[in-house]
Amino acid sequence: LAGAGGPEAQHPGGLSWAVHLHSRADEREEKTLEQRADALAQAAGLVNTGRIGELHGHYLFVQPAGHGQAVEVEAVRQRAEAALAGHEDVRWHSEQRLLKRTKR
Amino acid sequence: SVHFNDPKYPQQWHLNNRRSPGRDINVTGVWERNVTGRGVTVVVVDDGVEHTVQDIAPNYSPEGSYDLNSNDPDPMPHPDVENGNHHGTRCAGEIAAVPNNSFCAVGVAYGSRIAGIRVLDGPLTDSMEAVAFNKHYQINDIYSCSWGPDDDGKTVDGPHQLGKAALQHGVMAGRQGFGSIFVVASGNGGQHNDNCNYDGYANSIYTVTIGAVDEEGRMPFYAEECASMLAVTFSGGDKMLRSIVTTDWDLQRGTGCTEGHTGTSAAAPLAAGMIALMLQVRPCLTWRDVQHIIVFTATQYEDRHADWVTNEAGFSHSHQHGFGLLNAWRLVNAAKVWTSVPYLASYVSPVIKENKAIPQTPSALEVLWNVSRTDLEMSGLKTLEHVAVTVSITHPRRGSLELKLFCPSGMMSLIGAPRSMDSDPGGFSDWTFSTVRCWGERARGVYRLVVRDVGDESLHVGVLQQWQLTLYGSVWSPVDIRDRQRLLESAMSGKYLHDGFSLPCPPGLKIPEEDGYTITPNTLKTLVLVGCFTIFWTVYYMLEMYLSQRSVAASSACGRGPCHWPHRSRKAKEEGTELESVPLCHSKDLGGVETESGGPPASPGLLVPDPLVQSSKSAPDCPPDLPQRREEQIC
Numbered sequence: 001l002a003g004a005g006g007p008e009a010q011h012p013g014g015l016s017w018a019v020h021l022h023s024r025a026d027e028r029e030e031k032t033l034e035q036r037a038d039a040l041a042q043a044a045g046l047v048n049t050g051r052i053g054e055l056h057g058h059y060l061f062v063q064p065a066g067h068g069q070a071v072e073v074e075a076v077r078q079r080a081e082a083a084l085a086g087h088e089d090v091r092w093h094s095e096q097r098l099l100k101r102t103k104r
Numbered sequence: 105s106v107h108f109n110d111p112k113y114p115q116q117w118h119l120n121n122r123r124s125p126g127r128d129i130n131v132t133g134v135w136e137r138n139v140t141g142r143g144v145t146v147v148v149v150d151d152g153v154e155h156t157v158q159d160i161a162p163n164y165s166p167e168g169s170y171d172l173n174s175n176d177p178d179p180m181p182h183p184d185v186e187n188g189n190h191h192g193t194r195c196a197g198e199i200a201a202v203p204n205n206s207f208c209a210v211g212v213a214y215g216s217r218i219a220g221i222r223v224l225d226g227p228l229t230d231s232m233e234a235v236a237f238n239k240h241y242q243i244n245d246i247y248s249c250s251w252g253p254d255d256d257g258k259t260v261d262g263p264h265q266l267g268k269a270a271l272q273h274g275v276m277a278g279r280q281g282f283g284s285i286f287v288v289a290s291g292n293g294g295q296h297n298d299n300c301n302y303d304g305y306a307n308s309i310y311t312v313t314i315g316a317v318d319e320e321g322r323m324p325f326y327a328e329e330c331a332s333m334l335a336v337t338f339s340g341g342d343k344m345l346r347s348i349v350t351t352d353w354d355l356q357r358g359t360g361c362t363e364g365h366t367g368t369s370a371a372a373p374l375a376a377g378m379i380a381l382m383l384q385v386r387p388c389l390t391w392r393d394v395q396h397i398i399v400f401t402a403t404q405y406e407d408r409h410a411d412w413v414t415n416e417a418g419f420s421h422s423h424q425h426g427f428g429l430l431n432a433w434r435l436v437n438a439a440k441v442w443t444s445v446p447y448l449a450s451y452v453s454p455v456i457k458e459n460k461a462i463p464q465t466p467s468a469l470e471v472l473w474n475v476s477r478t479d480l481e482m483s484g485l486k487t488l489e490h491v492a493v494t495v496s497i498t499h500p501r502r503g504s505l506e507l508k509l510f511c512p513s514g515m516m517s518l519i520g521a522p523r524s525m526d527s528d529p530g531g532f533s534d535w536t537f538s539t540v541r542c543w544g545e546r547a548r549g550v551y552r553l554v555v556r557d558v559g560d561e562s563l564h565v566g567v568l569q570q571w572q573l574t575l576y577g578s579v580w581s582p583v584d585i586r587d588r589q590r591l592l593e594s595a596m597s598g599k600y601l602h603d604g605f606s607l608p609c610p611p612g613l614k615i616p617e618e619d620g621y622t623i624t625p626n627t628l629k630t631l632v633l634v635g636c637f638t639i640f641w642t643v644y645y646m647l648e649m650y651l652s653q654r655s656v657a658a659s660s661a662c663g664r665g666p667c668h669w670p671h672r673s674r675k676a677k678e679e680g681t682e683l684e685s686v687p688l689c690h691s692k693d694l695g696g697v698e699t700e701s702g703g704p705p706a707s708p709g710l711l712v713p714d715p716l717v718q719s720s721k722s723a724p725d726c727p728p729d730l731p732q733r734r735e736e737q738i739c
Contacts, residue, residue, distance in 0.1 A: 018231050018266050053235035054277070054617070055269055060231045094265060096229040103151065103191045103224065103251045104289040104369040 015063040015077055017046065019084060020091040023057045033057060036089060044083035045076060106135050108203045112361055113210050115349045117319060118338040118374060127319055129337060129374060131212060131432035134381055137601050139436055141213025141380035143387065146199050147244040148373065149236050150192030150251065152181030153220025157193065157360055159201040159208050159351040160218060168219030168243040172232050179220035183355045189225055190353040194365045195250050196220065197351025198373040199380070208351050208361035212377025212432070219244055224251055233263065234270035237286070241278040242617050245383055246285040248376035250369035252305050255328070257296025257525030258503065260535060262304010271310040275391045280612025283391030287376040289368035290315040290333050292326040299521040300330035307332040307538040309490040309576055312379070312395060315426060316371040318345045321405055323424045326367055331517040331539035333426035334395065335402040337374045340366025378432045382439035388609040389439060395489070396445055397438045399543050400592055402428035416513035417487070417544025417585050423518055434596060441595045443607065446578040449485040451475060451547065453573040462499070462566040468556040473573050475548055484579040485547045492538040492574040493519060493553060498531040499566030504559025511542035512549020522558045531566065544585045547575050
């Protein structure tokens with residue numbers, strides 16, 4: 001539940017990846033792209049929380065709840081990287097890191 | 105002639121400076137002509153906006169707001185230990201504080217709508233930033249961002265892939281296709297010898313980078329220089345000088361009003377407010393039109409330290425002040441007569457491999473790239489807007505490097521200034537610097553990149569591995585630019601600034617916002633709980649029905665002979681723990697006297713036979729020889 005509600009609801013503390021999928025010519029429907037994203041997230045052992053804002057083809061995958069141990073986290077990271085790096089549908093992906101931003 | 109009853113309005117020198125006439129944004133004349141930002145929405149992307157404050161509430165736009173830290177639609181700031189989350193509210197007050205409410209202050213665009221996106225008060229990732237930049241982007245016209253990477257004089261950072269994609273998507277699809285206007289503060293790293301070309305938000309071509317000057321027009325101690333700065337406007341200076349008076353939050357130690365807002369954080373919202381005034385008079389200005397009007401109308405002024413240089417197109421630029429001071433009267437009158445610039449044209453050079461050593465100063469490494477007429481034929485690019493240089497350089501101490509770019513006209517831009525605090529041994533890896541100093545100049549010709557090592561170590565030198573030149577501009581010719589300059593100067597009298605004059609303005613595209621309805625976690629949890637509850641009771645009642653059907657079936661079997669209740673264990677019987685549902689049946693015997701079998705009605709759902717009743721009145725035996733009058737059984 002904590003992760004639901006779209007990419008706005010960041011998975012504080014958990015691993016997450018931004019993924020940009022190749023959209024196919026025949027793919028008009030956001031729906032099919034979303035389904036491909038769901039399948040890809042599952043294959044990578046992650047949960048697709050939905051499209052990132054208004055960016056077509058960009059999705060946020062988060063680590064399923066419950067993997068607390070450092071060892072598990074590393075295993076999740078390796079599995080996810082392996083699945084995303086080699087997948088033909090993935091245009092680019094990047095693990096989300098905390099940004100350091102200061103008020104001016 | 106404008107008078108407001110707001111108690112702090114007289115102290116708002118940036119709006120109307122009585123003490124030093126002219127040292128203000130020159131906005132009262134625009135207000136007199138009812139240009140107040142009406143119909144425009146500005147969103148403050150920050151640590152929240154306390155929209156319940158008197159000065160903000162009437163202008164607040166809930167439709168344009170969101171809280172990305174808590175994932176709910178209300179961007180109210182949360183008090184924290186440092187009493188620090190007032191930043192967004194102060195910026196919002198500068199833009200749209202309500203006038204004549206006898207409370208605090210007045211905003212530059214006091215007729216505009218103000219929204220808030222709370223994103224800085226918690227962990228921030230690329231994806232959150234990307235969501236923020238396009239949040240409600242058909243409602244929010246201007247995004248005011250008074251934040252950025254650390255201004256510590258050694259950070260090189262900016263929007264990453266997602267943030268860049270969101271900025272680009274915003275200028276392409278935001279605001280009905282005219283493009284979202286992103287206003288960013290240039291940075292407060294002046295004391296650390298920082299330069300805003302090391303900040304990817306400031307040197308992005310998609311953002312309006314605003315610096316600060318104090319009430320005397322000088323670069324304050326905290327301000328940074330950079331070649332990608334478009335313009336400056338007022339903010340606080342050192343202790344002797346006045347800061348900006350604006351609305352404040354009233355949480356914790358807040359009183360709802362402050363006289364201490366300062367930094368480039370205070371300058372950017374004033375620029376956003378002035379752009380809102382422009383968009384009122386001309387809603388169809390594109391994001392590039394806004395940048396052009398700033399370049400054409402910002403005013404150079406006397407400042408010995410500013411090092412003003414006039415480029416080939418007649419625009420004067422300073423690394424400290426950009427193209428000069430923003431002037432609301434000039435911006436709005438120019439907007440009134442502005443017709444859109446031609447489409448954005450660009451040219452990208454190949455990646456130029458160099459692998460050349462960077463000598464110690466006073467020597468320098470100089471590399472050239474010639475952009476020929478043929479190179480530009482395809483894009484039609486004639487005159488420049490932004491010029492970007494992407495470099496990869498190794499060096500043991502990055503802060504010792506100095507990079508200068510010379511446009512074909514000879515106009516010099518210090519795109520990478522040496523930074524005494526930056527001892528990072530990582531050099532630059534595909535970092536993009538940019539300059540606006542060649543704006544309006546011809547694009548064709550030889551570009552010269554000069555790299556020097558100004559460090560004092562004599563050890564290993566740096567190597568320029570590769571670089572790439574990117575030109576942005578349009579098909580405008582130098583003549584077109586001069587014509588436009590003349591047109592604007594003729595408009596500065598204000599003769600067009602009345603309702604009788606208005607150029608045609610296309611309505612823009614209908615672009616659906618895709619974010620639809622996102623269920624907030626609370627709603628989701630509630631739904632799930634209700635769902636579970638419903639399912640549980642459904643299952644229970646089905647079980648109940650099934651069991652009661654079964655027992656009814658059993659009892660109707662009794663009609664034709666002695667009843668055999670399902671076998672009940674002796675033990676359970678003795679313990680009285682046996683449970684079974686006994687249908688409450690009314691059976692009429694011949695005399696019509698109703699008798700009731702089965703125990704008293706137990707608690708709903710559990711029909712537990714009453715042992716006492718049970719022993720005396722087992723289910724009715726229906727003697728077989730009764731005339732064929734069907735026993736009436738009502739259950």
